[in-house]
Amino acid sequence: MEHILPISNGGAEQQATEDIIKKYDSEARFRQLSGWQATMVSVWLILMSLFHLYASSIGLLTTNIQRTFHLMFTMVPIFLLYPAWKHSPKHRFSNTDVLLACASFVVNMYIVLFFDDIVERGAKVTKLEYWLGILAILLVLEAGRRVLGKSLPLLAIFFLCYCFLGRYFPGSFAHRGFTLKRVVQHIYLVPEGIYGVALGVSATFVFLFILFGAFLNETGGAKFFNDLALGAAGTMPGGPAKVAVFASGLLGTINGSSIANTATTGAFTIPLMIKVGYKPHFAGAVEAAASTGGQIMPPVMGAAAFIMAEFLSVPYTTIIVAAIIPAILYYFCIFMSVHFIAKKEGLQGLPRDMLPNAKQVLIRRGHLILPLVVIIFLLVRKYTPVFAAFWGTISVIGVSYLRKETRISVRKLLLALEMGARSALGVAIACAVVGFVIGTSSLTGLGLTISNNLVELAGGKLFLTLVYAMIGCLVLGMGLPTTANYIVTSTIIAPALGRLGVLPIAAHLFVFYFGIMADVTPPVCLAAFTGAGIAGANPTKTGLTATKLSIAAFILPYIFVYQPQLLLENVTFFNILPILFTAIIGILSVAGATMGFVYLPATLPERLALFVGGIMLLIPDTRTDILGLVIFFVVLGLQYVRTQNRKNRVS
The missing domain is CATH 1.10.8 (Helicase, Ruva Protein; domain 3)
Structure with missing residues (x-):
């Protein structure tokens, strides 16, 4: 018989976990709708998932049209699900929200309906398109603010202002400036801004892998990973901390948010760590460090792996092969750190009779690993990530029927389609907002200017440039979701490393690592704050401890820049x-x-x-x-x- 550890306090504990997620993760602050409003949004989200499955299999849509549909499907529910202000209605959407949702539909459908005409006249802006473009820019910024908070939209506004006010900037940052009409054309009508490469990756690879995670979750995949980790490591010295490392690493392969991962797994592991004797701040830090590591763990890497492959024009498998050894070493460092603390303080594991039996877990639910095997097999066989994610998702449905307790019913199928689309909203709108950064950088050359100045500041010395790049990434990464984090740091910082001869994949992984480490590095360490909230510990102390536990992530990037063999190069x-x-x-x-x-x-x-x-x-x-x-x-x-x-x- 399989024993289940009694750690949950039912609905009250689940509600507390959700409250903590909403406190630190703006993407989780959606309305709790009911009645016809809830039904309408659910149907829209299900249609969104079905559209993406269609587009990735038998659909014959052009790249631009697919991106536009993707953004239209994203923006409409954002205005209905996310309140504008703290005092806005939390259980219904307002007339203003409906108006903004309709406007989002219009500005995107215009591109779909008149795309051929726009291409034929070389994207020259008509008077109608001028106003639609301004409206689209404002709507994307507002949608981004509602879902992501203020930091990323403010960064986008700064880049937009730089387009107009270039002549007022000092030295090499000065440029002649561009008219509003030219900026609207570049951001709205040309696939360099809102509908650029970042949104393209979100519309294809990222959405399908998020949908795959939603389907796997409906089969009980998260519980399977937790139980497997408990059975394997629960009895070891300091067992719950090692469970946190294993479970967070496993969930991190399909979860794109370090904050959500910390809250989901931490609600389970942090009380156990405290129970066996770990100090509360250390328990919160272990979970935060392990959950943040999920963003650097292949195959998904918080969706950044797909964008990195697109930016570097290399196969997706090249990225995950390069990232695998540093990610394993990162988790090994955390694992040994919690082991040493357990031995140092004489902490024991949990009694075997309180834990699931790992063998029984594998026998009863081990088939849930098969969809991951399908994806890895297809990727190794050189199939595209879109193809692999599509068939991985389909295989989840088939595999679920091998056991009654994992079977996906029609209700669960619809719920997976809805939750997959809902989980993708944050990534999609982040990619659209980041399109302003990419678009204005390509229009003004700001990215190149920043990289040139960074190299000059370091006197052309690689090590100093790496130190400045690390600091820049930690600052830029504060409070940003994984996808936006990588796009911003790779656009602004990575070119400086490339100028000094750093291998492109090493440069991009370098900025990615330090951008992600902002989640555990004070002062704005949201994953650590989430862990501290669950543990009832001091947030700053938890953040400093999480930084110490994540020491490998502060060392390894320097090593693989100088010695790319660690990335399995040559x-x-x-x-x-x-x-x-x-x-x-x-x-x-x-x-x-x-x-x-x-x-x-x-x-x-x-x-x-x-x-x-x-x-x-x-x-x-x-x-x-x-x-x-x-x-x-x-x-x-x-x-x-x-x-x-x-x-x-x-x-």
């Missing part, structure tokens, strides 16, 4: 083995240094030696590997001798 199977071996020992050493424990509490000199030795081991070079191994084993030897001396004194 390596064979035989020379990657020693790189992996030394990298694992290096991460073990760094984790011991940051937590101050290996066999015993480490002295300050030992911690410094472990940290330096760990860095040396992470650099794929024979000389540094030998030095790092010597340092690591010397410290290990010293700790072992002290351990034996303690045992002798006790005996």
